[in-house]
Amino acid sequence: MFRRIALKSATALCFGMAVLAGSVQAQQPLGYVVTQVEVEPGAAGQFETFVRNYKAAAEAIDWPTAWTASQIAVGNTNSYTFVSAFTSHSQLSVPSAALLSQAHSADEVVEIVQDLRESVKSLVTGTYYLREDLSNPFPQAMSNPEVFVTIGVNIEPGTNLDFEYWIQRVADASDSNFWNGLVKGYGEGFNYVFRTPTSWAALDQAPTSPQQRVLDQYGPIAGTAITDLAAGSAVEAVYNLVVNRPELSYTP
Numbered sequence: 001m002f003r004r005i006a007l008k009s010a011t012a013l014c015f016g017m018a019v020l021a022g023s024v025q026a027q028q029p030l031g032y033v034v035t036q037v038e039v040e041p042g043a044a045g046q047f048e049t050f051v052r053n054y055k056a057a058a059e060a061i062d063w064p065t066a067w068t069a070s071q072i073a074v075g076n077t078n079s080y081t082f083v084s085a086f087t088s089h090s091q092l093s094v095p096s097a098a099l100l101s102q103a104h105s106a107d108e109v110v111e112i113v114q115d116l117r118e119s120v121k122s123l124v125t126g127t128y129y130l131r132e133d134l135s136n137p138f139p140q141a142m143s144n145p146e147v148f149v150t151i152g153v154n155i156e157p158g159t160n161l162d163f164e165y166w167i168q169r170v171a172d173a174s175d176s177n178f179w180n181g182l183v184k185g186y187g188e189g190f191n192y193v194f195r196t197p198t199s200w201a202a203l204d205q206a207p208t209s210p211q212q213r214v215l216d217q218y219g220p221i222a223g224t225a226i227t228d229l230a231a232g233s234a235v236e237a238v239y240n241l242v243v244n245r246p247e248l249s250y251t252p
Helices: 002-017 046-061 089-091 099-103 106-119 160-172 210-233
Strands: 033-040 068-072 079-086 119-131 148-156 180-187 190-200 234-246
Touching: 033 046, 033 180, 046 099, 046 190, 068 210, 099 106, 106 119, 148 160, 160 190, 210 234
Parallel strands: none
Antiparallel strands: 033 079, 033 119, 068 079, 068 234, 119 180, 148 190, 148 234, 180 190
């Protein structure tokens, strides 16, 4: 049983990290494969050894894939996130488990994957689509942000229109707060994910809350009615501060 679970986790992580990204640099991503990994206490070093070996194999064979890695900075620091962009659905069918076998012998692959089997506590993978109407993108892209603020939201079934109307009004009321809004397509994970690239210095400048921005923009009566939509639709919101880990990321 444990061996089957471990092998499934290994394949899922490799798939989440290795979506083809050949033209992602030049065109807007259609969506993202997001893989969240929680490692066993004290096993972060072993897990990162696997990721470094996986990255080294990709570099050795010039694997035409990309992923970005980040790690929770406050709280459960045993949690990692790997994000791969895709620009067409055909890229999601590209096999990735063969990466290690192309760069290593069978015995070496077994040894490398052992680090993954022994270190991973849980793994969740989902496919998300970029929603420009739920985003407030930066005027200029941040090429290598130090940290990300991420918010994962689950909503009551059937309330997506109310929740999305709330997010759109927050965007209208925000002139200095920026984010990418993602909605889950399939797989596991939150219904919505909002991801803001930023820096440690910027975090010292606490912004006004989304609720206050809406109240300031629309007034107390209309603003309260709009914020009530969020209160009635969102059942869970998880905030995380994650640090960028370029040494665990790969760009072809």
